[in-house]
Amino acid sequence: MSDLQSPTSAAAGKATDDAPTTSTAGANAPSAPTGTGRSFLPQSTLPRHLVVLVLSAVLAVVLLEVSSPYQNSQIATLSYYAIAAGGLTVLTGMNGQISLGHGALMAAGAYTTALFLDADEPLPLPVILLAAIVVATVVGALVGVAAARLHGPYLAGATLALAVGLPGLAIYFHDIFGGEQGMRVRAPQAPDAFESFVQTVSGNNASSTKWLAYVGVICLLITYFFLANLVRSRIGRTWRAVRDQEVAAELAGINLGAWRVLAFVVSAAAAGLAGGVLAIVVRLAAPSGFTLVLSLALLTAIVIGGLGSLLGALLGSALLVFLPPFVTNLGSDFGLNGTEAAQLAPFVYGVVLIVAMIFAPAGFVGTIRLRRMTAKARRGSAAQAKAAGANGG
Amino acid sequence: MAETHGSTAMSATGTTGGTATTTRLLEVEGLSSAYGPVRALDGVSLSAEAGRITAVLGANGAGKTTLLRTISGLVRPVAGRVVLDGEDITKASVESMVGRGMAHVPEGRGVIAELTVDENLRVGALFRGKVGKDEFDRVYDLFPRIAERRNNAAHTLSGGERQMLVIGRALLAKPRVLLLDEPSLGLAPRIVAQIFGLLRQLVDAEGLSVLLVEQNARSALSVADVGVVLNLGRVVVTDSASTLMGDEDLRHAYLGF
Amino acid sequence: MDYFVNVTITGLTQGIIYSAFALALVLIWRSTRIVNFAQGSMAAATTFIALALIQAGQSYWVALVVALVSGFVLGALVERVIIRPVEGGPELNAVIVTLGLFVAIQALIAIIFGSSFQSFPTPFGVRGFQVGGSTIPLTPTSLYVIGSVLITMALLVALFRFTRVGLAMRASAFSQEVARLLGVKVGGMLTLGWGLAAVVGSLSGLLIAGGGFVYPAYMDSLIVFGFVAAIIGGLDSPVGAIVGGLILGLALSYVNGYVERGSALVSVAALVILIVVLLVRPGGLFSSTTARRA
Numbered sequence: 001m002s003d004l005q006s007p008t009s010a011a012a013g014k015a016t017d018d019a020p021t022t023s024t025a026g027a028n029a030p031s032a033p034t035g036t037g038r039s040f041l042p043q044s045t046l047p048r049h050l051v052v053l054v055l056s057a058v059l060a061v062v063l064l065e066v067s068s069p070y071q072n073s074q075i076a077t078l079s080y081y082a083i084a085a086g087g088l089t090v091l092t093g094m095n096g097q098i099s100l101g102h103g104a105l106m107a108a109g110a111y112t113t114a115l116f117l118d119a120d121e122p123l124p125l126p127v128i129l130l131a132a133i134v135v136a137t138v139v140g141a142l143v144g145v146a147a148a149r150l151h152g153p154y155l156a157g158a159t160l161a162l163a164v165g166l167p168g169l170a171i172y173f174h175d176i177f178g179g180e181q182g183m184r185v186r187a188p189q190a191p192d193a194f195e196s197f198v199q200t201v202s203g204n205n206a207s208s209t210k211w212l213a214y215v216g217v218i219c220l221l222i223t224y225f226f227l228a229n230l231v232r233s234r235i236g237r238t239w240r241a242v243r244d245q246e247v248a249a250e251l252a253g254i255n256l257g258a259w260r261v262l263a264f265v266v267s268a269a270a271a272g273l274a275g276g277v278l279a280i281v282v283r284l285a286a287p288s289g290f291t292l293v294l295s296l297a298l299l300t301a302i303v304i305g306g307l308g309s310l311l312g313a314l315l316g317s318a319l320l321v322f323l324p325p326f327v328t329n330l331g332s333d334f335g336l337n338g339t340e341a342a343q344l345a346p347f348v349y350g351v352v353l354i355v356a357m358i359f360a361p362a363g364f365v366g367t368i369r370l371r372r373m374t375a376k377a378r379r380g381s382a383a384q385a386k387a388a389g390a391n392g393g
Numbered sequence: 394m395a396e397t398h399g400s401t402a403m404s405a406t407g408t409t410g411g412t413a414t415t416t417r418l419l420e421v422e423g424l425s426s427a428y429g430p431v432r433a434l435d436g437v438s439l440s441a442e443a444g445r446i447t448a449v450l451g452a453n454g455a456g457k458t459t460l461l462r463t464i465s466g467l468v469r470p471v472a473g474r475v476v477l478d479g480e481d482i483t484k485a486s487v488e489s490m491v492g493r494g495m496a497h498v499p500e501g502r503g504v505i506a507e508l509t510v511d512e513n514l515r516v517g518a519l520f521r522g523k524v525g526k527d528e529f530d531r532v533y534d535l536f537p538r539i540a541e542r543r544n545n546a547a548h549t550l551s552g553g554e555r556q557m558l559v560i561g562r563a564l565l566a567k568p569r570v571l572l573l574d575e576p577s578l579g580l581a582p583r584i585v586a587q588i589f590g591l592l593r594q595l596v597d598a599e600g601l602s603v604l605l606v607e608q609n610a611r612s613a614l615s616v617a618d619v620g621v622v623l624n625l626g627r628v629v630v631t632d633s634a635s636t637l638m639g640d641e642d643l644r645h646a647y648l649g650f
Numbered sequence: 651m652d653y654f655v656n657v658t659i660t661g662l663t664q665g666i667i668y669s670a671f672a673l674a675l676v677l678i679w680r681s682t683r684i685v686n687f688a689q690g691s692m693a694a695a696t697t698f699i700a701l702a703l704i705q706a707g708q709s710y711w712v713a714l715v716v717a718l719v720s721g722f723v724l725g726a727l728v729e730r731v732i733i734r735p736v737e738g739g740p741e742l743n744a745v746i747v748t749l750g751l752f753v754a755i756q757a758l759i760a761i762i763f764g765s766s767f768q769s770f771p772t773p774f775g776v777r778g779f780q781v782g783g784s785t786i787p788l789t790p791t792s793l794y795v796i797g798s799v800l801i802t803m804a805l806l807v808a809l810f811r812f813t814r815v816g817l818a819m820r821a822s823a824f825s826q827e828v829a830r831l832l833g834v835k836v837g838g839m840l841t842l843g844w845g846l847a848a849v850v851g852s853l854s855g856l857l858i859a860g861g862g863f864v865y866p867a868y869m870d871s872l873i874v875f876g877f878v879a880a881i882i883g884g885l886d887s888p889v890g891a892i893v894g895g896l897i898l899g900l901a902l903s904y905v906n907g908y909v910e911r912g913s914a915l916v917s918v919a920a921l922v923i924l925i926v927v928l929l930v931r932p933g934g935l936f937s938s939t940t941a942r943r944a
Contacts, residue, residue, distance in 0.1 A: 467830075487830045488833050488835050488836070490831070490833070492833055498831075499831060503825075503827075503831070505821055505824050505825045505828055506824070506825075507820070507824045508817075508820060508821065508824065516832050517832050519818055519821075519832065519834060520833030520834070562832070566833070
């Protein structure tokens with residue numbers, strides 16, 4: 001039957017991106033990272049993303065200035081989750097590789113940041129965060145080379161071993177990394193310019209919490225701007241080709257392994273930056289901060305949001321930050337004690353992962369987008385529908 | 394000839410009788426099935442009689458395999474019904490088919506490669522409970538080549554041996570209707586002739602009804618009694634095998650020889 | 651020399667538990683092409699059920715039986731309700747579902763039984779036998795561990811080799827469609843397979859808990875070790891899982907026993923072994939995938 005498929009899907013143009021009837025987790029990441037608002041935004045990619053970037057930056061400043069210090073710290077937390085989730089969604093959603101080891105890659109970034117900040121005369125923060133990125137990238141490249149040959153459950157298991165194994169190194173080399181206790185991280189000083197900026201914008205007090213939240217948000221915006229452009233570029237298209245049309249891509253002369261490693265490297269870089277931000281926000285880099293639960297939480301974020309969608313990764317990360325206090329309170333109201341109530345959040349994550357995969361494998365963003373595309377496809381060519389349908393034969 | 398739909402009043406008794414009876418064991422009425430929005434079968438009607446080989450012919454993509462898969466329940470039809478010996482089995486489960494007397498040998502041989510030859514046969518007889526050793530011996534007598542290899546893993550068999558194994562396994566189920574999907578695929582002509590010859594003997598001797606799906610129309614018509622030609626999911630013509638063989642236009646248009 | 655023997659015996663005892671856990675993973679992999687990452691927390695759940703019974707005054711053996719039975723029920727239920735909808739779908743979906751189950755069950759254990767460390771009894775002594783005046787680390791408990799795993803494996807072999815249900819299960823595992831066409835109730839066989847695998851997983855959970863402490867995440871390292879063992883063996887091969895478990899148990903025991911502060915390196919060593927095996931033989935040492943694909 002499969003011979004029916006190729007000619008018709010070729011006729012249907014970009015059938016791979018649009019075929020709406022397949023609701024697989026990995027294969028649902030269409031091209032546009034955020035396809036909204038085409039009406040007033042520039043048509044070409046880079047200017048459009050620049051406009052979105054500026055708008056988001058303005059929005060972020062407003063948010064940070066109207067919110068409380070506690071909410072500021074929540075936003076800081078959100079930013080490192082979202083940076084890591086953004087990288088992971090590129091890997092899993094765009095390229096179809098799963099990783100349960102991103103917590104360990106974040107640890108690499110966090111420990112690097114902690115070590116550099118520990119110096120008597122610490123380097124400027126951007127340089128330190130860059131170093132965190134570089135270290136995580138190197139680790140990610142090593143893992144990526146091994147991972148490129150693996151798929152599905154094998155890859156999941158190998159990265160699981162990474163998540164459990166790598167923090168062990170921090171315990172083994174306890175003279176450098178502080179063992180189980182971990183390393184305290186010195187908070188970087190805000191520059192004077194920051195104080196005057198906040199004064200001008202809102203007249204608020206430029207606390208250190210606020211500074212960290214700004215650092216987080218700036219990193220987040222830069223990361224997402226970079227990833228959004230990458231995803232729309234030739235690189236992003238090749239990744240999707242490697243994911244969806246493995247054989248065809250290989251026949252077209254694409255080196256599958258190299259592209260998979262590249263995806264892993266990019267996503268590791270994001271995880272490294274996320275780890276660096278985590279270290280300065282939490283002020284601690286310790287093995288207990290990078291357990292398997294962290295890696296699984298990231299996976300939850302991207303699955304809920306919709307694999308392959310940066311907006312989805314952001315929404316999913318927001319859920320990771322704002323859901324736990326909510327359900328923990330709810331648990332306390334129902335008479336659970338503190339430690340029991342604290343477990344409600346992971347319980348909900350788990351249930352959400354299961355339910356999402358069974359009922360809406362495309363996630364928030366993907367489900368909405370899928371609806372739109374299905375409607376479009378119904379109106380559109382019958383040939384395309386035929387191509388999608390012939391998969392069953 | 395098989396186009397006219399008579400009553401299905403023939404009782405279940407005597408269906409395995411002589412070759413001369415024209416009992417309609419299997420009746421397919423207006424069967425349609427679809428993969429998503431694509432119609433793979435479009436109102437197919439045909440019947441298979443006891444002691445007859447009914448060949449279903451047509452080009453690749455005509456819906457032949459889908460027809461068999463819909464009959465045995467692997468694909469659920471969107472319209473129409475399947476009647477086995479007077480009983481509507483349209484909604485029956487796949488697992489129950491063999492117990493109702495219908496065996497389906499799927500495309501691509503359908504051996505379980507990891508099991509041994511003997512285990513493959515035993516799986517075929519599982520649903521019947523205890524099955525005597527003599528029945529296995531009868532299959533091995535029929536196919537001496539697989540008897541020699543009964544303790545080898547099935548993936549070591551050649552294509553012809555695999556085909557013998559799956560037909561033997563289907564026979565262990567004591568079916569009244571046998572659905573065969575492309576048994577000639579990838580086999581040398583000599584082996585095809587051998588297998589088809591054996592099939593003919595079984596049908597004549599035991600009153601079995603065979604629905605034979607084939608791309609290789611020439612070989613299939615040489616052994617079949619009736620031919621049904623499918624094109625794009627519809628029945629184009631139903632006639633005796635000899636008439637179809639003689640119809641040069643039809644052969645050129647649909648059968649490719 | 652004595653030390654070497656001691657470390658070796660410890661490694662084999664641990665290794666056979668990894669073998670059992672790996673075997674449970676392999677059973678499920680063979681039947682549904684899914685790696686059950688929730689295996690560990692499912693086993694932990696049944697161990698906590700056993701612990702609750704023991705704390706309520708029941709004997710170890712009653713608790714053991716109840717735990718294994720509840721493991722079977724849990725495994726069967728999970729397959730029917732949660733796995734069935736994603737079976738045969740994209741492998742990523744199934745991986746994510748079992749991970750979700752892993753997190754959810756672990757959290758549920760913490761909510762129901764608490765997060766604290768609780769000691770888990772063992773029915774036999776943990777003091778080593780005396781051989782020629784010196785104590786060796788072969789204890790009655792380790793004999794019990796080895797014996798119960800071996801008995802379980804023998805029972806499984808007998809089931810798959812010599813029974814009709816076992817044949818039907820194997821047929822369903824290898825070729826669902828053909829098995830269904832031959833009248834095998836494949837759905838039931840898959841449920842049965844998950845149930846049996848969960849029993850084996852539960853057993854390994856109970857054995858690793860014996861004489862030590864349990865807490866909701868106590869199976870986390872065993873998931874990794876069991877998975878590594880299964881990969882060494884090639885995921886498809888029950889014999890491979892057993893050998894893989896023993897190899898891993900020995901290797902980790904030597905790391906622990908001969909490297910200074912090696913206990914911190916055990917997980918890292920497992921990771922290194924896994925990577926090496928995957929790079930050298932991606933299909934594992936006992937892989938039969940080439941035969942399968944042919």
